Amino acid sequence: xNTTSKIESHDLTVDKVFSDFYTVPNYQRxxxxxxxxxEKLLEDVFNEFYRDEDEEPSSSQEYFIGxxxxxxxxxxxxxxxxxxxxxxxxFLLLCAIRDALQQESSSPPDTLRRYITDTxxxxxxxxxxxxxxxxxxxxxxxNVLEQIGGNARIDTIPQDTGSTRNIxxxxxxxxxxxxxxFDKDPKQIKSFLAKFTSRxxxxxxxxxxRAYALKIFGNxx
Numbered sequence: 390x391n392t393t394s395k396i397e398s399h400d401l402t403v404d405k406v407f408s409d410f411y412t413v414p415n416y417q418r419x420x421x422x423x424x425x426x427x428e429k430l431l432e433d434v435f436n437e438f439y440r441d442e443d444e445e446p447s448s449s450q451e452y453f454i455g456x457x458x459x460x461x462x463x464x465x466x467x468x469x470x471x472x473x474x475x476x477x478x479x480f481l482l483l484c485a486i487r488d489a490l491q492q493e494s495s496s497p498p499d500t501l502r503r504y505i506t507d508t509x510x511x512x513x514x515x516x517x518x519x520x521x522x523x524x525x526x527x528x529x530x531x532n533v534l535e536q537i538g539g540n541a542r543i544d545t546i547p548q549d550t551g552s553t554r555n556i557x558x559x560x561x562x563x564x565x566x567x568x569x570x571f572d573k574d575p576k577q578i579k580s581f582l583a584k585f586t587s588r589x590x591x592x593x594x595x596x597x598x599r600a601y602a603l604k605i606f607g608n609x610x
Contacts, residue, residue: 397595400453403479404586406593407504407522410466411459413473414599415526419552422474424562430454430478431566438584456592460602465512466520467595470602475591477534478559480505480523484537485563486582491540495575501582505538525552533557 437452457472469476483504487497508517521538529552536546537560548554571577596602 395597399593399595400590401593402587403589403591406476406591407479407483407586410509410520411469411476411523412462412464412466413469413523413525413527415528417473417527419527419529419550420474420477420525420555420559421551422478422555422559424558426474427478427559427562428566430475431482431563434585434589435570438588451588451590453590453592456594458594458596458602460596460599463513465509466524468599469523470596470599472591477523477525477556480534481537481556481560482563482585485560485567486578488540489564489567489573489578490575493573493575498579498582504586527552529553530556
């Protein structure tokens with residue numbers, strides 16, 4: 390992570406973005422995307438890669454879906470200053486892909502599992518810590534991402550806040566997208582996963598600290 394006084398910008402595939410861990414701090418507003426926002430993102434990606442049913446996209450094709458702003462956090466993760474809605478939606482899509490494959494008795498790839506949760510070293514103690522790729526710290530979230538990431542049954546998760554309702558609706562939208570577009574076919578779903586993680590890209594802007602990030606970019610979502 391960058392600790393100098395300059396801003397660094399990197400264009401990264403989803404695969405690279407989800408090799409790191411992110412914390413959404415408690416001062417951020419809740420998750421507000423509606424199903425139509427989630428569906429638009431997924432349909433835009435689908436249309437980019439499946440314009441012609443008889444023609445596979447070239448291996449060099451890329452598709453940018455926006456930017457995120459981060460800074461180093463004390464526990465070794467990135468604090469997500471801007472881009473919570475987009476990154477949370479991607480996390481939910483990855484969970485939905487895992488669950489769709491499991492429901493069809495197809496084992497999810499280990500790489501997919503690591504996009505959702507993995508082990509990292511705590512820089513303060515040197516101990517391994519099991520983390521989800523995104524952790525929401527604001528109270529309204531009720532640990533809903535950890536529950537979805539941990540494979541909890543959706544109908545057992547309380548929907549008693551705006552964020553929990555929106556996040557579960559986003560997850561259900563992603564599941565519906567996979568069923569509609571790929572007819573629950575594990576081979577097609579895995580092919581989409583490969584395209585999504587290797588060709589969809591975000592610009593990750595890294596700032597030296599929170600104060601610098603908020604001063605430059607403001608507290609947007």
